[in-house]
Amino acid sequence: xxxxxxxxxxxxxxxxxxxxxxxxxxxxxxxxxxxxxxxxxxxxxxxxxxxxxxxxxxxxxxxxxxxxxxxxxxxxxxxxxxxxxxxxxxxxxxxxxxxxxxxxxxxxxxxxxxxxxxxxxxxxxxxxxxxxxxxxxxxxxxxxxxxxxxxxxxxxxxxxxxxxxxxxxxxxxxxxxxxxxxxxxxxxxxxxxxxxxxxxxxxxxxxxxxxxxxxxxxxxxxxxxxxxxxxxxxxxxxxxxxxxxxxxxxxxxxxxxxxxxxxxxxxxxxxxxxxxxxxxxxxxxxxxxxxxxxxxxxxxxxxxxxxxxxxxxxxxxxxxxx
Numbered sequence: 001x002x003x004x005x006x007x008x009x010x011x012x013x014x015x016x017x018x019x020x021x022x023x024x025x026x027x028x029x030x031x032x033x034x035x036x037x038x039x040x041x042x043x044x045x046x047x048x049x050x051x052x053x054x055x056x057x058x059x060x061x062x063x064x065x066x067x068x069x070x071x072x073x074x075x076x077x078x079x080x081x082x083x084x085x086x087x088x089x090x091x092x093x094x095x096x097x098x099x100x101x102x103x104x105x106x107x108x109x110x111x112x113x114x115x116x117x118x119x120x121x122x123x124x125x126x127x128x129x130x131x132x133x134x135x136x137x138x139x140x141x142x143x144x145x146x147x148x149x150x151x152x153x154x155x156x157x158x159x160x161x162x163x164x165x166x167x168x169x170x171x172x173x174x175x176x177x178x179x180x181x182x183x184x185x186x187x188x189x190x191x192x193x194x195x196x197x198x199x200x201x202x203x204x205x206x207x208x209x210x211x212x213x214x215x216x217x218x219x220x221x222x223x224x225x226x227x228x229x230x231x232x233x234x235x236x237x238x239x240x241x242x243x244x245x246x247x248x249x250x251x252x253x254x255x256x257x258x259x260x261x262x263x264x265x266x267x268x269x270x271x272x273x274x275x276x277x278x279x280x281x282x283x284x285x286x287x288x289x290x291x292x293x294x295x296x297x298x299x300x301x302x303x304x305x306x307x308x309x310x311x312x313x314x315x316x317x318x319x320x321x322x
Contacts, residue, residue, distance in 0.1 A: 074215075089222050095154070096167050
């Protein structure tokens with residue numbers, strides 16, 4: 001593996017000290033903000049260190065444009081919050097958090113291409129193919145997908161080989177035909193069609209939910225959990241993943257492009273089925289709240305003490321405005 005992937009991030013990782021905890025291991029909401037800002041800085045630093053600026057012929061510029069200094073970083077936060085809940089290994093969790101964001105960023109680059117959604121705005125700036133050209137955008141996405149697995153498999157002994165393999169498997173399955181890519185294929189094939197809620201859920205559990213669920217499970221894999229705890233975290237990840245898409249569909253018809261940082265109303269314009277078109281706006285909002293409750297119930301059933309950050313993340317997925 002190239003030395004750049006093994007370089008240390010420029011900032012040290014937050015220690016996660018106990019002064020941020022309430023009795024019973026719960027995290028105060030203002031402490032969550034402190035925790036998340038520290039973790040976001042750690043992820044940004046890791047990505048800055050691991051995404052190469054020196055890739056040939058401007059490829060590095062396109063990769064860094066696609067992934068650095070933008071986005072909610074929800075998936076990395078889910079990785080790191082789940083790892084905290086199971087006392088996970090910090091180095092493995094940070095690499096998993098960075099890898100899942102690289103896969104997410106690559107998927108956005110490819111989704112925005114003219115052959116897919118043909119979008120011109122992402123994260124408040126021109127999409128990669130608008131800025132660098134279609135061919136360079138395609139290559140940047142390909143390179144970020146490969147880099148994600150490179151980050152997960154350092155040549156040094158900082159992450160045990162068995163854990164490397166487990167993380168790679170979780171991420172690959174979430175990104176492939178059973179997950180994100182398969183969901184995108186269904187999405188493209190569903191333009192102009194009327195889907196019922198069951199078919200819509202199947203599409204979005206793959207396209208959006210699989211990677212969010214995998215983020216939780218990759219964090220959990222970095223520590224120790226019982227089969228029941230693993231299943232509870234899986235149920236939490238599935239509920240949060242679907243809630244994210246429901247809220248995305250709501251925001252697509254209720255918010256302006258400037259607020260979203262991407263083109264508003266594009267699903268309606270492209271005649272794509274959404275939770276709003278299938279259920280109606282009020283019912284979609286109710287569905288998002290149901291999924292929030294399911295996520296919280298799963299954590300309550302897990303028996304894990306340190307889940308406050310996961311609880312707050314579920315709330316923020318549903319309550320967000322962009």
